[in-house]
Amino acid sequence: xxxxxxxxxxxxxxxxxxxxxxxxxxxxxxxxxxxxxxxxxxxxxxxxxxxxxxxxxxxxxxxxxxxxxxxxxxxxxxxxxxxxxxxxxxxxxxxxxxxxxxxxxxxxxxxxxxxxxxxxxxxxxxxxxxxxxxxxxxxxxxxxxxxxxxxxxxxxxxxxxxxxxxxxxxxxxxxxxxxxxxxxxxxxxxxxxxxxxxxxxxxxxxxxxxxxxxxxxxxxxxxxxxxxxxxxxxxxxxxxxxxxxxxxxxxxxxxxxxxxxxxxxxxxxxxxxxxxxxxxxxxxxxxxxxxxxxxxxxxxxxxxxxxxxxxxxxxxxxxxxxxxxxxxxxxxxxxxxxxxxxxxxxxxxxxxxxxxxxxxxxxxxxxxxxxxxxxxxxxxxx
Amino acid sequence: xxxxxxxxxxxxxxxxxxxxxxxxxxxxxxxxxxxxxxxxxxxxxxxxxxxxxxxxxxxxxxxxxxxxxxxxxx
Amino acid sequence: xxxxxxxxxxxxxxxxxxxxxxxxxxxxxxxxxxxxxxxxxxxxxxxxxxxxxxxxxxxxxxxxxxxxxxxxxxxxxxxxxxxxxxxxxxxxxxxxxxxxxxxxxxxxxxxxxxxxxxxxxxxxxxxxxxxxxxxxxxxxxxxxxxxxxxxxxxxxxxxxxxxxxxxxxxxxxxxxxxxxxxxxxxxxxxxxxxxxxxxxxxxxxxxxxxxxxxxxxxxxxxxxxxxxxxxxxxxxxxxxxxxxxxxxxxxxxxxxxxxxxxxxxxxxxx
Numbered sequence: 093x094x095x096x097x098x099x100x101x102x103x104x105x106x107x108x109x110x111x112x113x114x115x116x117x118x119x120x121x122x123x124x125x126x127x128x129x130x131x132x133x134x135x136x137x138x139x140x141x142x143x144x145x146x147x148x149x150x151x152x153x154x155x156x157x158x159x160x161x162x163x164x165x166x167x168x169x170x171x172x173x174x175x176x177x178x179x180x181x182x183x184x185x186x187x188x189x190x191x192x193x194x195x196x197x198x199x200x201x202x203x204x205x206x207x208x209x210x211x212x213x214x215x216x217x218x219x220x221x222x223x224x225x226x227x228x229x230x231x232x233x234x235x236x237x238x239x240x241x242x243x244x245x246x247x248x249x250x251x252x253x254x255x256x257x258x259x260x261x262x263x264x265x266x267x268x269x270x271x272x273x274x275x276x277x278x279x280x281x282x283x284x285x286x287x288x289x290x291x292x293x294x295x296x297x298x299x300x301x302x303x304x305x306x307x308x309x310x311x312x313x314x315x316x317x318x319x320x321x322x323x324x325x326x327x328x329x330x331x332x333x334x335x336x337x338x339x340x341x342x343x344x345x346x347x348x349x350x351x352x353x354x355x356x357x358x359x360x361x362x363x364x365x366x367x368x369x370x371x372x373x374x375x376x377x378x379x380x381x382x383x384x385x386x387x388x389x390x391x392x393x394x395x396x397x398x399x400x401x402x403x404x405x406x407x408x409x410x411x412x413x414x415x416x417x418x419x420x421x422x423x424x425x426x427x428x429x430x431x432x433x434x435x436x437x438x439x440x441x442x443x444x445x446x447x448x449x450x451x452x453x454x455x456x457x458x459x460x461x462x463x464x465x466x467x468x469x470x471x472x473x474x
Numbered sequence: 475x476x477x478x479x480x481x482x483x484x485x486x487x488x489x490x491x492x493x494x495x496x497x498x499x500x501x502x503x504x505x506x507x508x509x510x511x512x513x514x515x516x517x518x519x520x521x522x523x524x525x526x527x528x529x530x531x532x533x534x535x536x537x538x539x540x541x542x543x544x545x546x547x548x
Numbered sequence: 549x550x551x552x553x554x555x556x557x558x559x560x561x562x563x564x565x566x567x568x569x570x571x572x573x574x575x576x577x578x579x580x581x582x583x584x585x586x587x588x589x590x591x592x593x594x595x596x597x598x599x600x601x602x603x604x605x606x607x608x609x610x611x612x613x614x615x616x617x618x619x620x621x622x623x624x625x626x627x628x629x630x631x632x633x634x635x636x637x638x639x640x641x642x643x644x645x646x647x648x649x650x651x652x653x654x655x656x657x658x659x660x661x662x663x664x665x666x667x668x669x670x671x672x673x674x675x676x677x678x679x680x681x682x683x684x685x686x687x688x689x690x691x692x693x694x695x696x697x698x699x700x701x702x703x704x705x706x707x708x709x710x711x712x713x714x715x716x717x718x719x720x721x722x723x724x725x726x727x728x729x730x731x732x733x734x735x736x737x738x739x740x741x742x743x744x745x746x747x748x749x750x751x752x753x754x755x756x757x758x759x760x761x762x763x764x765x766x767x768x769x770x771x772x773x774x775x776x777x778x779x780x781x782x783x784x785x786x787x788x789x790x791x792x793x794x795x796x797x798x799x800x801x802x803x804x805x806x807x808x809x810x811x812x813x814x815x816x817x818x
Contacts (some may be wrong), residue, residue: 138815143633148657149623152625155622320615490570
């Protein structure tokens with residue numbers, strides 16, 4: 093398939109990227125502002141001989157994709173805040189049972205029904221801690237459609253590499269706005285398939301015994317290895333256990349598997365950071381406004397830069413610490429009451445220079461909003 | 475072709491002594507022994523219906539049969 | 549010549565004796581289930597057992613098939629993903645009454661509505677045994693349970709009627725006191741191409757039986773014989789409180805995965 097140029101919504105870009113990445117199975121439920129992902133895939137998947145199903149609710153959608161993943165497929169679901177809340181239990185199941193899957197959450201106003209057609213970035217901490225228990229999670233985001241495409245493909249690659257759920261945390265502005273997208277040629281972007289076991293039939297296969305390199309080979313349901321998958325603490329064969337040493341090792345494994353990969357998957361885009369005395373940190377559609385501010389102020393000679401984060405979780409603490417080391421003022425630009433900013437503050441030695449630049453009325457934070465807040469921070473009034 | 479009982483094998487580790495096999499047997503073949511495990515008391519009455527084998531919740535009973543016409547006629 | 553009726557090959561023997569109480573009816577369901585699978589001659593690699601949470605759902609750990617022990621109430625949703633993704637697999641979903649019809653009620657309705665080729669076994673012991681004997685939607689008015697110390701005021705409902713109304717194309721009921729019928733119905737349910745439901749009355753002597761003074765396992769099995777009649781029996785007219793055992797629905801309608809193949813065909817023709 094040759095390179096293709098199109099003009100699409102961010103949601104469509106996500107769906108097209110999922111097809112590019114080799115999506116086999118999508119189960120979802122309509123919810124604004126994510127529904128276009130399901131609608132696009134309801135047409136694209138059967139065209140490609142793959143499976144699409146609209147389930148009875150978001151809980152069932154998350155469960156169905158886990159079941160499908162265990163048969164050896166690349167799987168995805170898409171939702172927004174209220175649906176994301178419903179999915180948390182089974183998302184935790186996928187974490188515990190180490191099952192590759194991708195969950196797109198196109199954020200809207202919250203909490204509760206909030207505003208389905210307006211933007212917020214209110215689910216950042218929920219993506220990290222929405223499901224109960226100690227765990228680590230991968231969450232990616234993007235501010236423009238080319239990166240929506242790139243991060244969606246990357247989400248599948250990370251899911252398959254680390255045997256984990258990956259959350260794509262987009263927002264209503266990126267999801268619904270229309271922008272140019274260049275779909276690369278097939279083969280141009282590397283695609284990762286899960287590692288499958290080479291253990292032969294009749295030989296003991298351990299679904300949860302890591303190889304020396306830390307990777308966990310999988311075996312498809314329907315194949316020659318019959319094993320158990322459970323959400324209970326389990327041994328290397330997948331059977332329930334409550335032995336102290338096994339539980340200790342399992343909990344450590346689930347958390348460290350992702351945390352130790354933080355540097356390897358810390359996707360970000362630095363803008364004018366080399367000599368920046370003021371650093372803005374942002375993500376998603378907020379980052380578009382933040383970039384506009386940085387470019388304008390740079391033209392006026394201000395030493396300001398932007399760190400656009402595309403990997404939010406595991407939080408790239410080391411990266412952030414290095415980039416803000418020489419900054420006098422750090423402004424975290426987000427459309428919530430201050431969520432990512434907490435992780436930024438924890439990452440540095442002197443959090444007093446970290447300021448929240450935010451907007452929570454359902455509208456996109458503008459360059460004017462950001463500049464105004466910066467002036468107040470810098471003591472210059474409005 | 476009629477079948478007749480060859481033997482019962484009752485797994486002593488698996489049997490939990492619930493007494494269901496004893497109660498369900500139409501011919502009073504089984505009892506619970508002094509360890510509260512199922513045991514064969516009257517094998518000669520067994521009609522090889524296999525109700526004990528099929529009803530045992532512990533899957534502890536296996537009933538082995540042989541053809542009553544065991545000289546090879548089919 | 550000895551007939552080989554051993555089902556050991558279908559069990560994960562290293563986990564026996566199993567965790568169910570002495571006399572628990574679920575062991576009888578396991579017994580009937582593996583016998584049915586053996587008689588059907590299904591390849592173990594082509595069978596996926598998907599269960600939820602509860603004593604019933606522990607059954608999946610004891611069988612030598614692909615086993616998926618999921619979260620409470622959602623087994624049918626996981627199973628739908630397994631089956632639609634790989635329709636060639638035999639998917640069997642044993643669930644408890646609370647698991648299937650309380651928290652799982654919605655998924656039960658929709659799996660039936662889709663007529664997806666999955667076999668649902670509702671192991672109905674009218675209680676939540678694993679958590680200590682709380683009342684379930686199948687307990688019924690007047691029942692004592694750990695969360696109904698003054699007797700329950702909650703009505704139960706007819707699982708068979710729900711399955712029928714939702715669109716299941718094979719619906720049957722039996723009890724663990726009728727082991728030959730149990731294996732037969734499970735065989736038919738697995739063999740049926742569509743959503744099959746077998747409701748199986750099972751006893752929980754430890755909680756339901758004890759709290760409601762129903763005696764031990766043997767007494768409860770005898771009660772299953774007394775409170776049920778074959779479908780169509782005249783006795784039901786004289787005593788509407790009796791439950792009928794048998795096949796209530798058995799029809800051929802488009803199966804979901806096969807219908808989806810038509811969607812693919814239409815999509816690819818454009």
